[in-house]
Amino acid sequence: MSLPLSSSNDLAVRKDLVRLRMEMHRQQVLYHSQPLAHPFQRIKGMVVSRDSGSEHHNGRGPLMIAATLGLTLFGRRLGKIGKLARVGVMLYPLIRRLRH
Template sequence: MSRPLSTSNEPNMRKELIRLRMEMHRQQLLYHSQPLSHPLRQIRNMMVARRESSERSSGKAPVVIATTVILALFGRRLGRIGKLARVALTLYPLIKGQQKLKQKLR
């Protein structure tokens, strides 16, 4: 028919399952606490990764992204300065590409 619900091996299996879950949670906590416990190392790693990715691709600088957001939100209210900033933001990739080309030719 049906076997009994509790066997002698079942409590041991449950204990082992609980131990494995506790270890998994401990590892997750360690992994997620690394940026908090070593913020300077995390920032340094982010800067190195950004530098490497910018060498491979045409990644935009954080300043350009922030400027784009500000101009999208407040561009009309800034008047003439907003227009000049939009022109500068449009020309930035061209100037940056020209600088990279000069560096490659050297």
């Protein structure tokens, strides 16, 4: 007696598995699209967390992010000054941590 290659129970399990995978991917896309969909809330959250009095900022304020972005885009055009500025941006969190 041979068994059918794909019984209706196997097909139902496969459909459920595909549905669960699709839902997982949908949730991942939603999660990762939130910062892109609401950039002002993200910036507001960074500023509020900086002003909340926590001492562990690790140097990632809005000004540092803007400086890093600017140096990433235009640092090579600035030559030696750009290179020194990039090194300064990289060392700033370490120096700040040593001061505290």
